[in-house]
Amino acid sequence: MTVIGVAGVTCGGKTTLSERLVHLIKAELKSAVVVNQDDFFLPKMDVARIWKQGDPSVLFYDYDSPKSVDAVRFADAVDRALLDNDIVVVDGNMLTEFPCIYEKLAKVLFITLDKETCRKRRVVRTDYDPADVPGYFDQIVWPAYQQHVEHAKKRADGKCVFLDGSKHPDDVLLQQILRELDRDLIRIRTDAISVEEATQFVTSPTNGAISLFIGTTRDNFRGKKVMQLEYEAYEEMAAKELHRLCHRIRAKHPSIDRIAIMHRLGVVPVTYASVVIATSSPHRQDAMAATQFAIDELKRTVPIFKKEVYEDGTTSWKENAECCRHSK
Structure with missing residues (x-):
């Protein structure tokens, strides 16, 4: 049984990549499921709030901090998924920030994007709750991603594979990664x-x-x-x-x-x-x-x-x- 992480930048295509991985795994007659980090956010009242820089009348809910996620419940869900599946794909932008999740991951596909491409994709998203407000991307989202990617790059365990989110990795690469993970x-x-x-x-x-x-x-x-x-x-x-x-x-x-x-x-x-x-x-x-x-x-x-x-x-x-x- 193997756990693969799909982490990295917001709006980088993590969900699409996770679904492609599951499709490839099932084509090899193995069982697989996706566990999504976003299903384990704390209730809104328990998420940290930060004043908007230069405008104390606006509060941001910091959903890009690891503290906004119930990491224990998240890790338990991964363990339960492993009981019934050959491979579990874990989808979330902050996977490398949770020790209890990261230690389970055999490999992390970390998606990167440049700031302006990410901003353009983020602005058209309408499914965030709460919705983005002006300034949230620059003050919260992008700095958090920069911190996450730097942490990932500093890891010396060889788990992280960095993928350009502006390009779609071909199935040959994904199949090669899956073969390497057959432990x-x-x-x-x-x-x-x-x-x-x-x-x-x-x-x-x-x-x-x-x-x-x-x-x-x-x-x-x-x-x-x-x-x-x-x-x-x-x-x-x-x-x-x-x-x-x-x-x-x-x-x-x-x-x-x-x-x-x-x-x-x-x-x-x-x-x-x-x-x-x-x-x-x-x-x-x-x-x-x-x-x-x-x-x-x-x-x-x-x-x-x-x-x-x-x-x-x-x-x-x-x-x-x-x-x-x-x-x-």
């Missing part, structure tokens, strides 16, 4: 699972650590000889739970970059792998902790069922992979 690899399959595929997926130049877990069938369990394991699952439900697990991993360990989780169904002979988990991060402590959390929670929450087949011909059904030999 979770989920595989549920009946044939052998590949440790190499998992490790290659999580390998990245920016990461200094990869933690790998392999669960294999062992030949004994509680004094009985095990011949093989057999796994069953409702694949769609299991895959959905694994995507949710990836989100929970990142919520608990924000530095995690990529996650690969693979689980085999059907017959898994002794010494063969039934589950492979790999995580990567800049530092080893986070990767190791995330991998441990991932296998513990997979066994606890993901609906995959296992049948143990013993040498004496008896069988036993259990949920998840407790009869595995674990290695890191």
Whole structure:
């Protein structure tokens, strides 16, 4: 599960770009939704008011300050959206100003405009409530944008991609960005699972650590000889739970970059792998902790069922992979 931010200048085309991203995502048979910052503005009575420069008879409502948004409710909405979607697109001019939102974003498409183009677009907008009054753009809107763009440019994490709002980015660029953001690899399959595929997926130049877990069938369990394991699952439900697990991993360990989780169904002979988990991060402590959390929670929450087949011909059904030999 991935969160993409569409931020930047007012009237720069954020909503249109967000809708295009969702269209491209759904064309790849993935689920996506937009969460809009503007849905979380505080009530008008709670928004800061500023006197107009040179005219104290006029008050501006400062909707271009992060303090005008209920950031906690905004962040909760993003988390809820992630439970049911592969990708969440977050639309808002101030995304880079909210730490609780910014930390969730894998990439930020930050739209820029020159002042006069922005002014011309803003003046024809009739859907603002309250409506713009003379002086609001120059005193509030534009200075706030300049502050936001400077903050974004100073960030050294590589998240922000700056796009000229006077031009429409082509779908090739947007598809490339989406491919770069595909940070979770989920595989549920009946044939052998590949440790190499998992490790290659999580390998990245920016990461200094990869933690790998392999669960294999062992030949004994509680004094009985095990011949093989057999796994069953409702694949769609299991895959959905694994995507949710990836989100929970990142919520608990924000530095995690990529996650690969693979689980085999059907017959898994002794010494063969039934589950492979790999995580990567800049530092080893986070990767190791995330991998441990991932296998513990997979066994606890993901609906995959296992049948143990013993040498004496008896069988036993259990949920998840407790009869595995674990290695890191």
